[in-house]
Amino acid sequence: MTSPRQQPAAPRAALSFPRQQARTQRFTLGVPRGFSVSPDGERVVFVRSASGADRSHKLWVLDLPPDGAPVERVAADPGTLLAGRAEELSPEERARRERSREGSGGIVTYAVDAAVELAAFALSGRLFTAELRAGTARELAVPGPVIDPRPSPDGRLVAYVAEGALRVVGADGSADRELAVPEDGHVSYGLAEFIASEEMGRDRGFWWSPDSDRLLVARADDRAVRRWWIADPAHPGRAPQEVAYPEAGTDNAEVRLFLVGLDGARTEVTWDRERYPYLARVHWSAAGAPLLLVQARDQRSQRNLAVDTESGETSTVRAEKDPAWLELLPGVPAWAPDGRLVRVTDESGARALAVGERLLTDGTLHVRAVLGFGEDEVLVSASAGATAEVPETGEIHVYRVTDGGVERLSEGAGVHRAVRSGPVTVLVSARPDAPGSVARVLRDGEEVAVVGSYAQEPVISARVRLTEAGARRIPCAVLLPTGYAEGDGPLPVLLDPYGGPHGQRVLAAQQAYLTSQWFADQGFAVVVADGRGMPGRSPAWEKALLRDLSPSLDDQVEALHALAGRFPLDLDRVAIRGWSYGGYLAARAVLQRPDVFHAAVAGAPVTDWRLYDTHYTERYLGTPQDDPEVYAAQSLLGDDGLTAPEEPARPMMVVHGLADDNVVFAHALRLSSALLAAGRPHEVLPLSGVTHMTPQEQVAENLLLLQVDFLKRALGMAP
Known part of the structure; x- marks a missing residue:
């Protein structure tokens, strides 16, 4: 059964791409x-x-009867369950969504039992379940606000977190009780801490x-952990948020x-937490004992541990080391159905x-990831190796x-x-010659x-050329203005x-380049390059950034110059834009290579790595105490960064x-102060109420328009 695509809500000519992209949350809605x-x-x-x-997302079921046609049906509708009232998010749920970069609403996540017959989810801090065979949904009256409800494998119980306590309730709503209660306001049970959810993928x-008889908690x-205070100067009457x-x-x-x-009886699971403080992964299946992946602070060593469920003691299944760092990947470690350890290794x-x-x-x-298991097979995601x-x-x-071998399933x-x-x-599957995915x-x-998609069709189409550039064969994507023809002359470069x-960023999927194409249609030749440090090629390619982030900038320069002989690039007018690490890279480009780059838009840039978090930053740079010179060399502040x-x-x-x-506003303020002291021209655009995401429709739209205006002014282009 194939459901037709829903067409855009407004005629193509009446809806600008910036507004459409903002309204559709980058075409992810539907x-x-x-x-x-x-x-x-x-x-x-x-x-x-x-x-x-x-x-607002609904929960759906696609029935696959063996003798009939597949049928889609709604299993849970937030509008019905909340009686039309707007969804209200607790601060804890807002934080969870920020960590996962989730900007939409309704049922954005859910969990199921082993048979996929019962689903549990939270709405407005309330607990709901849906019986997936019958298609009925109901609320369970429990204390809230509810976070991360999960049915037991047998479907009889639902565990959830409320006010930092882990609780369990019968799937029929009976016998709600606490299993682990926080000792004070600094403690929580059953939730991922900031660094696990932001950086470890847990x-x-x-x-x-x-x-279904106990839990690991x-x-x-x-x-x-140090306390920071995030204030909103646009609302001086509001107390700052403690983080x-x-x-x-x-x-x-x-x-x-x-x-x-x-x-409520509990036994502590023991391992050398002083040496391996990071709890990176937990896997518990019928194929073996509970399996943990614990990692050292410097991320150069880790252990796969099996847990004795009677004593809580752990034994090492495998120890791993790497002179640079050990990458954490989805789906591993795990037990194969036959009890063998499954891992991904460099x-x-x-x-x-x-x-x-x-x-x-x-x-x-x-x-790149382990996706699942059969009786004698492992399903993986992978790209072409070196x-x-x-x-x-x-x-x-x-x-x-x-x-016996490897078989590609996707075509x-x-x-x-x-x-x-x-x-x-x-x-x-997402493809380079069509929008969206199927x-x-x-x-x-x-x-x-085919599961139906209701996504809007973009009002523009990306005309992307995928290629490699330079001696290092840097993966690149190049986009020219729609209608550009040979003989039109060189173009300013972005x-x-x-x-x-x-x-x-360089992906064989048209959806990845819609914003880049829109910039191209404003009169630019747009280049997207994935240099060293980026995923997808080899461990050595990724680990080239150890203790030195400069290869990421060097490879942008190499790709630019290598492509100039094949595409109409005006190297006298080159700009760069980026967000987060891309913002850092953009700012570093104009500060340290003004011979190449003539303007930059730096969005949410990390400007001083001492202000970024432990697990991410220390993986590449060590600690400020042990490697102060490394931090100074990578900073955009002070003589090293501005020289x-x-x-x-x-x-x-x-x-x-x-x-x-995530990247706090202090990064931008400190960069602006350093630029002002050095007499360097710059503009600062503060976004009130905006986090590391920009989900607000008007903000997301106007942010694109303001960037284009700035870049055209900076490069001397006609407005």
Whole structure:
């Protein structure tokens, strides 16, 4: 069954791209996501909003009857469950959504039991469940505000967090009780601490046993974490927000782990927490004992630990070391169904899948995540590795890996991901020649349905050329104005990178380039380059930033100059824009290479790495105490950051949200002070009430328009 795409809410000519992109949250609204597949192959569960401009997501079920046509139906509608009232978010839920960069509303996340028959979710801090076979949803009357409810595997109970306490209630709403209660206001049970959710990819703090008889529960104590205060100068009557922020070189939250019974009895899980303070991953399945991944503070060593569920003692399953750092990846470590340890390792020089003692992939693949397991196979996401015969710029594929070999399941250029259970796979594909993505449902490899997307069709189409540049074969995307023809002459250049770890921008998917195409249509040749430090090629490529972030800038310059001989690039008019690490890169470009870059828009830039968090910053730079010279060299403040060849100072626009609790506004203020002291021209655009995201429609739209105006003025282009 295929559902038709919903068309834009307004005629194409009446809706500008900036307004449409803001209204649709970058065309993510109306897109099905968050898939769960029942092990019997009869249901696919997902969330999706009702249109490409509706921010409230409903819970849906796609029924897959063996003898009939697939049918989509709503399992839970927030409008009905809240009786039409607006959703109200607790501060804890707002923080969770900020960490996950979630800007929409309604049922944005949910959890299911093992049979995928019961779903649990929170709305306005209230607990709801949905019986997925019957299609009925109900509220369970429990204390709130509720955070992260999760059914037990057998579907009889639901565990959740309220006011920092882990609680459990019957799926019928009976026998609600506390299992772990915080000792004071610094302690929480069952929630991921800031550094785990922001940097480690661990967004939860409790895990059910396969037998539904107990839980593993994380206890986080942030009393040692430094307090920062984030104020909104636009509202001086409001008290500043207190934030426990572990900046580089300072204390993290103390994290411990407990086995907690349904009667509240608990046993502490023990390991060398002084040596391995980071609880990075927890896996508990029927295939083996609870499995932990704990990591040293410097991230150069880690241990896979098995937990004795009677004593709480742990034993080392495997110890791992790396001279640079050990990357944390989704889906691992885990037990294969036959009890072997599954992990992804760089020990061979390639990012390879290891099952037991065997490496099942080599340098032709760069494994990025483990997606799931069959009886004798592992489903992985991977891109072409450093030794692949044919480069696949920006492509990410889904592979089936067995002891006997590797089989690609996705077809055609694109970015593919998948969810599988039993005989059914949901394969989601985005492609460079079409907007959006398509979610195909496969049974035993044959398509049986396509999950409908209600996303709006963009009013522009990205005309992207994927290529490689320079001696290092830097992955690049180039976009020229719509209608540009040979003979029109060279164009002002806009580099549009992220440029840093975990932020791949060069992707074989049209959706990734819509904003870049819009900038191109304003009269620029836009270049997106993924240099060293970016994911997707090899461990050595990513780890080239160890103790020195300058290769990320060097590779932007190399890509620019290499592409100039093949594309109409005017190297006398070159600008750069970016956000977060991209903002840091943009500011560094005009400060340290004004011979190449003539203007920059630096959005939410990290300007002094001593002000950024522990796990991310220390992975690359060590600590300020041990490596002060490294921090000074990477900072944009002071003599090291502002020193440049004898070239004219270049104009810079610094954009930053006042409510940002990830890259705080102090970064922009300190940069502005340093630039003012050095006599360098710049503009500062503070965004009141805006966090590290810019979900507000008017803010997101006008931010694009203001950037274009600034860049045209700075490069001497006609307005």
